[in-house]
Amino acid sequence: MRRLPVRKLAWFGAAAALAGLLALNLLYAGTFVRTWDEADFVFALDRFDLLAMQPHFPGYPFFIGGGMIARLWISDPLLALTAFNALMTAGSAVPIFLLARREVGAGAAAWAAVWVGATPYLWLMGSRPMSECAGIAALWWFLWSVREAADRPRSLWRYVAAAALFGALMGIRLSYFPFGVALVLLLALCRRSFGGGRGWGLLLRLLIAGAFQLVGVLGLMLSEGSVQGFWQLAEAFVAGHFSEWGGGIGAVDVPLAERVATVFGDHLVRDVLLGRSAVVGAIASALLVLVAWGSLLARGRTDSAASGSVEPRYIAWLIICLAAYAVWAVLGQNVEKARHVAPLAGPLLLACYIAAIRTFRSLRLPSHAPRVSRAIRLGIGAVMAAYLCAQAFHGVRLLREQAERPPAVYQLHDYLGELREPFTVYTWEETRVLQYLQADYDHRRIVTYGYFLAVVASAAEEEGAGRRILLTDHVLDGFLAQNPEAARLAVPLARFESNALFDPVYSRITLYEWRGAAEQGGP
Amino acid sequence: MIRWLRSGLVALALLLGIAPAQALAYSYGDANTEDVAETFKLIEASLNGASPDWEAAANAYKVRRSEIKSHFGDAVAATLDGNLEQKDAKLLVANYKAVLVMNLERRFSYAQKGFDDYAATKILLAKAKATFDVLSPYLSSGTAEINKAFDEALDALGNPGLFGVGKKASDPELFKAKVEFIHGKVKPSFPYKAYVKPADKDTVKETEKPEQQEQPKASAQPSPSPDAKPAEPSASQEAQPASESASPSPSASPEASSPSSEASQEAEPSDTPEASASAEAAQAEASPASASPEESPAASEPEAEPSASASASVEAEAAALPADAEHAPMERIDRTNTTVTIVVIAGVALLIGGALWLMRKKGLI
Numbered sequence: 001m002r003r004l005p006v007r008k009l010a011w012f013g014a015a016a017a018l019a020g021l022l023a024l025n026l027l028y029a030g031t032f033v034r035t036w037d038e039a040d041f042v043f044a045l046d047r048f049d050l051l052a053m054q055p056h057f058p059g060y061p062f063f064i065g066g067g068m069i070a071r072l073w074i075s076d077p078l079l080a081l082t083a084f085n086a087l088m089t090a091g092s093a094v095p096i097f098l099l100a101r102r103e104v105g106a107g108a109a110a111w112a113a114v115w116v117g118a119t120p121y122l123w124l125m126g127s128r129p130m131s132e133c134a135g136i137a138a139l140w141w142f143l144w145s146v147r148e149a150a151d152r153p154r155s156l157w158r159y160v161a162a163a164a165l166f167g168a169l170m171g172i173r174l175s176y177f178p179f180g181v182a183l184v185l186l187l188a189l190c191r192r193s194f195g196g197g198r199g200w201g202l203l204l205r206l207l208i209a210g211a212f213q214l215v216g217v218l219g220l221m222l223s224e225g226s227v228q229g230f231w232q233l234a235e236a237f238v239a240g241h242f243s244e245w246g247g248g249i250g251a252v253d254v255p256l257a258e259r260v261a262t263v264f265g266d267h268l269v270r271d272v273l274l275g276r277s278a279v280v281g282a283i284a285s286a287l288l289v290l291v292a293w294g295s296l297l298a299r300g301r302t303d304s305a306a307s308g309s310v311e312p313r314y315i316a317w318l319i320i321c322l323a324a325y326a327v328w329a330v331l332g333q334n335v336e337k338a339r340h341v342a343p344l345a346g347p348l349l350l351a352c353y354i355a356a357i358r359t360f361r362s363l364r365l366p367s368h369a370p371r372v373s374r375a376i377r378l379g380i381g382a383v384m385a386a387y388l389c390a391q392a393f394h395g396v397r398l399l400r401e402q403a404e405r406p407p408a409v410y411q412l413h414d415y416l417g418e419l420r421e422p423f424t425v426y427t428w429e430e431t432r433v434l435q436y437l438q439a440d441y442d443h444r445r446i447v448t449y450g451y452f453l454a455v456v457a458s459a460a461e462e463e464g465a466g467r468r469i470l471l472t473d474h475v476l477d478g479f480l481a482q483n484p485e486a487a488r489l490a491v492p493l494a495r496f497e498s499n500a501l502f503d504p505v506y507s508r509i510t511l512y513e514w515r516g517a518a519e520q521g522g523p
Numbered sequence: 524m525i526r527w528l529r530s531g532l533v534a535l536a537l538l539l540g541i542a543p544a545q546a547l548a549y550s551y552g553d554a555n556t557e558d559v560a561e562t563f564k565l566i567e568a569s570l571n572g573a574s575p576d577w578e579a580a581a582n583a584y585k586v587r588r589s590e591i592k593s594h595f596g597d598a599v600a601a602t603l604d605g606n607l608e609q610k611d612a613k614l615l616v617a618n619y620k621a622v623l624v625m626n627l628e629r630r631f632s633y634a635q636k637g638f639d640d641y642a643a644t645k646i647l648l649a650k651a652k653a654t655f656d657v658l659s660p661y662l663s664s665g666t667a668e669i670n671k672a673f674d675e676a677l678d679a680l681g682n683p684g685l686f687g688v689g690k691k692a693s694d695p696e697l698f699k700a701k702v703e704f705i706h707g708k709v710k711p712s713f714p715y716k717a718y719v720k721p722a723d724k725d726t727v728k729e730t731e732k733p734e735q736q737e738q739p740k741a742s743a744q745p746s747p748s749p750d751a752k753p754a755e756p757s758a759s760q761e762a763q764p765a766s767e768s769a770s771p772s773p774s775a776s777p778e779a780s781s782p783s784s785e786a787s788q789e790a791e792p793s794d795t796p797e798a799s800a801s802a803e804a805a806q807a808e809a810s811p812a813s814a815s816p817e818e819s820p821a822a823s824e825p826e827a828e829p830s831a832s833a834s835a836s837v838e839a840e841a842a843a844l845p846a847d848a849e850h851a852p853m854e855r856i857d858r859t860n861t862t863v864t865i866v867v868i869a870g871v872a873l874l875i876g877g878a879l880w881l882m883r884k885k886g887l888i
Contacts (some may be wrong), residue, residue, distance in 0.1 A: 048685040229642025320531030454571035455660045
């Protein structure tokens with residue numbers, strides 16, 4: 001029997017799968033602007049203006065730049081950004097492949113990219129205009145460049161590549177800065193490899209890293225006309241942040257333990273890794289069990305075909321980077337949004353895949369328990385295939401839902417557009433999306449209860465009861481936190497819902513009407 | 524591996540130390556806040572309802588008082604003080620809204636003056652927008668139009684673009700047109716009622732306020748009445764000592780010096796018979812000389828009704844003019860000292876470098 005060209009088949013299969021992921025992303029590219037951030041990014045393609053929050057600080061210069069380049073091809077700004085994201089995600093398969101190839105060989109490495117890329121949450125990000133997607137893609141490139149540079153610490157060019165990619169990463173998403181620890185570790189390795197010496201090499205490398213950061217910052221500065229102008233803008237932001245009255249009332253203090261549980265339990269495991277699918281969860285748990293059992297059985301056996309085990313140094317580095325980012329995600333980011341913890345998922349998935357493949361291979365070798373080994377080996381193979389299938393099905397279903405079902409804010413907008421009487425609606429972050437939708441009714445943001453009462457009272461005085469006052473449940477919850485009596489005059493009108501995986505905070509919107517005290521007459 | 528873990532944790536600690544603290548955590552730090560408007564929100568909220576909190580309102584107002592006084596004049600500050608004293612909530616809020624309109628005007632005029640400085644003009648426009656946002660709940664209609672005008676004004680500023688992409692040139696004429704449209708629409712809805720103390724000062728206050736309003740308008744549109752401004756102070760100053768060399772001066776000057784509310788229409792026919800009654804030799808001089816005090820009272824008539832004391836109007840203008848000149852440096856948000864910034868950054872860099880070197884010596888890295 002002719003030996004099947006397994007490697008070639010694996011290669012082509014993986015390439016086809018990746019092409020399929022890209023095609024689906026472009027086909028079902030998002031047509032909705034779901035959040036404040038997305039509205040900012042889409043506006044920024046028309047007019048890059050930090051002060052007008054287009055985009056919000058710190059500016060994401062390379063992300064918007066990439067979107068502008070994509071706009072040469074696709075004129076709709078939303079689709080242009082989405083296409084840029086989809087292409088970046090597809091491109092990030094290359095560094096994943098290169099990283100995996102060191103550990104598991106070329107054929108299996110190709111499927112490593114599919115393994116990571118088919119995770120619905122990460123896959124679906126490629127069909128939305130959020131900076132996370134391009135950021136994670138850039139992150140993969142950066143991690144690969146660090147690994148390459150660590151192989152030859154004396155080579156300056158490899159270091160330059162790593163520093164340049166870090167500069168690109170910071171220009172795409174500044175909040176991934178904790179991964180800069182990798183660069184620091186690389187510098188330390190370089191320093192050690194120089195032996196003695198006076199440290200000029202180190203200084204040079206530091207300067208190079210700084211220079212690459214400046215490229216992005218310079219672009220931002222020039223977008224404000226001059227360096228002086230940019231400085232004024234930064235000061236205005238700082239001043240504005242502290243002088244906004246009632247701004248601090250929205251921020252709620254969550255205890256640390258709860259934050260950790262939310263970030264890792266709810267978001268990392270349930271949302272990002274599993275995509276809120278019980279089936280995938282079951283398969284993944286089965287896989288983990290089998291891999292653990294198999295590796296226990298296979299310990300001590302060496303596999304001549306596979307390369308040596310991963311150098312512990314790089315495992316340590318990866319752990320440190322992930323830990324740094326995890327600390328930042330728990331302490332410094334909004335814990336209500338799952339996308340902030342998404343970068344952790346990729347390397348974890350890759351590590352899991354590599355462990356599974358190695359266990360699979362080493363179980364092939366002769367051992368003292370051949371039948372159990374074979375069974376576990378088969379099990380691992382089957383479960384991995386099942387995992388990929390489940391992720392694919394689940395992913396396609398989610399992709400279609402994301403593209404076709406309007407988010408709650410859109411439903412709210414449609415409802416409000418149908419109302420005949422004049423009204424004013426008070427919202428929180430929904431107002432930005434309503435601005436994008438060019439809502440012609442009166443909508444504004446409000447946070448403080450006392451001010452709300454004053455405005456309502458004076459409006460009632462001037463216009464009588466002609467104008468309805470509507471507010472969303474987020475506003476009302478904010479009021480309740482300030483004054484438990486606030487819900488007395490609020491009457492629910494309508495409720496809108498969409499998938500919480502896509503709209504983390506605003507997936508459930510309830511519209512209330514504020515009935516004046518006179519109307520609230522007796523029973 | 525242990526070594527790497529240890530050094531890695533040290534690097535982590537360092538990074539966390541210098542990392543931006545909670546930059547994007549919960550609320551978006553908004554540069555588009557206008558302090559005067561924020562104080563209004565406070566005052567409005569505390570005075571609303573059955574039991575107004577006068578202390579909170581007074582404290583909030585005190586913080587803003589110096590800014591209001593220096594930008595809008597003593598009269599306005601005194602008016603608000605008076606309203607506060609008399610605990611007239613409605614009037615205080617109404618007058619403060621008028622102050623917000625004045626603030627709009629102030630931001631617009633400085634934006635037009637320094638139009639070439641892109642970043643500064645943008646910030647001024649943003650503050651004007653923030654002021655308007657606070658006023659908009661009280662406008663019964665037309666807010667959509669005005670919001671659109673703000674967007675068009677922002678567009679008219681041009682844009683340097685990102686790395687040059689998306690560059691747009693600025694259009695000062697369009698900007699001027701838009702901001703004037705906005706001001707014109709908003710102003711009538713928020714009238715200002717000067718504080719009426721039981722003394723004679725109210726007339727002076729009333730003349731001062733319209734005078735100040737017209738002042739920046741006049742500077743923005745110099746073409747219609749080029750001589751109005753220089754003519755005014757000179758004419759009203761001359762009106763008193765009546766420096767007309769013509770002989771009808773003793774009779775002409777009392778006419779010119781008190782262009783009373785008996786209407787300049789009367790002054791005109793009374794002047795001209797005077798002029799014609801004057802001596803031949805002085806007629807040539809007198810007519811242009813009387814023409815100019817005629818013009819100026821006619822010009823200042825709509826502006827300063829019972830200008831009982833031209834001196835008061837002169838004072839107001841004199842007060843407005845140098846106050847104007849004082850404003851320009853105050854508008855700059857240049858509160859940093861570059862030297863200090865550089866020294867601080869260098870100091871931090873030195874500290875971190877020293878710490879790293881020390882750790883290396885101890886063999887930690």
